[in-house]
Amino acid sequence: MLSTRQRAALLITCLVVVAGGAGYAIALATSWHGSYGGYGKGGSSNSAYGSYANPGKRNRSGAGAGAGTGSGFSDSALATSIGKRIGLRLQGQAPAYLSTSQAAALAGQAPAGATVNKAADSITFTGTKVSFVVVSVLPGGADMTFRVAGLTNPAIVVPQGAQVTVRFINADPDQGHGWLVTSEQPPFQFGQSKVPSISGAYAPLIGDPTSTGDGTETITFTAAAAGSYQYICPVPGHAQMGMHGTFTVR
Ligand SMILES: [Cu+2]
Numbered sequence: 001m002l003s004t005r006q007r008a009a010l011l012i013t014c015l016v017v018v019a020g021g022a023g024y025a026i027a028l029a030t031s032w033h034g035s036y037g038g039y040g041k042g043g044s045s046n047s048a049y050g051s052y053a054n055p056g057k058r059n060r061s062g063a064g065a066g067a068g069t070g071s072g073f074s075d076s077a078l079a080t081s082i083g084k085r086i087g088l089r090l091q092g093q094a095p096a097y098l099s100t101s102q103a104a105a106l107a108g109q110a111p112a113g114a115t116v117n118k119a120a121d122s123i124t125f126t127g128t129k130v131s132f133v134v135v136s137v138l139p140g141g142a143d144m145t146f147r148v149a150g151l152t153n154p155a156i157v158v159p160q161g162a163q164v165t166v167r168f169i170n171a172d173p174d175q176g177h178g179w180l181v182t183s184e185q186p187p188f189q190f191g192q193s194k195v196p197s198i199s200g201a202y203a204p205l206i207g208d209p210t211s212t213g214d215g216t217e218t219i220t221f222t223a224a225a226a227g228s229y230q231y232i233c234p235v236p237g238h239a240q241m242g243m244h245g246t247f248t249v250r
Contacts, residue, residue: 073189074240078237079240079241083172083174088208090176090206094206096215097210099212099213102213103135103169103171104139106133107141107171112131113129114149116149116154121154122154122157123154123156124157125157128162128163129162129163129165130165132148132167133166134166136170136243137175144241145242146179146243154245156245156248160224160250161222161224162222163220164201166219167216167218168216168218169216170214175208176205176206176207177205178203178234179231180234181196181247182197182230183228184232185228186244187240188240188244192239192240194234196221198223198229199222200220202219205235223249226250228246231247
């Protein structure tokens with residue numbers, strides 16, 4: 001029997017891109033194996049995001065930092081549309097909620113035992129226990145970015161073998177987002193990795209805020225293998241639009 005976490009981690013997105021004369025037609029099917037709604041409201045698995053036709057939008061650059069340099073399909077309108085659907089579908093299903101002001105405070109808080117270098121936009125941990133808060137799309141901040149310790153998409157460095165605890169909060173009012181560590185490197189494609197390269201390094205997608213506040217969850221994993229990774233949002237097109245930063249294990 002898979003745990004809620006394991007089931008939620010099995011996010012499979014299939015992108016079928018068909019080149020047409022005027023542009024691309026995209027059939028997009030996203031499904032959660034088991035029930036993503038293992039967070040309490042089961043039964044939302046195997047959702048299909050339907051079909052989209054986007055004539056004339058070939059290889060268009062996405063908006064935001066780090067966007068648009070990939071050779072893959074890029075469509076920020078489609079990426080935003082998918083995020084909206086996920087946001088609505090998963091609204092109210094996060095394991096816990098906190099107020100928007102609490103989320104904003106946590107987004108600016110420096111993690112214990114870390115060196116936060118604002119100029120270099122980096123956070124370096126040296127201890128074997130690493131813990132930090134990641135907030136996606138903080139109101140008032142840049143769209144399609146992560147906020148950690150007051151920095152936007154900072155480089156995060158952790159020692160090899162460290163136990164890493166990540167509290168993920170989705171503060172975006174109208175988009176679903178997640179947080180995942182991958183060995184894939186930018187430029188990202190529209191449909192980048194949905195499977196973490198470090199076991200357990202995946203905070204499953206959280207939907208829109210509710211009247212109670214922003215959805216939050218906490219994950220823990222071991223940074224076993226040294227390497228240069230990226231943390232990304234696994235929603236198609238979101239990493240391409242700027243939701244990524246370096247995650248170094250050394
Ligand atoms: Cu996202």
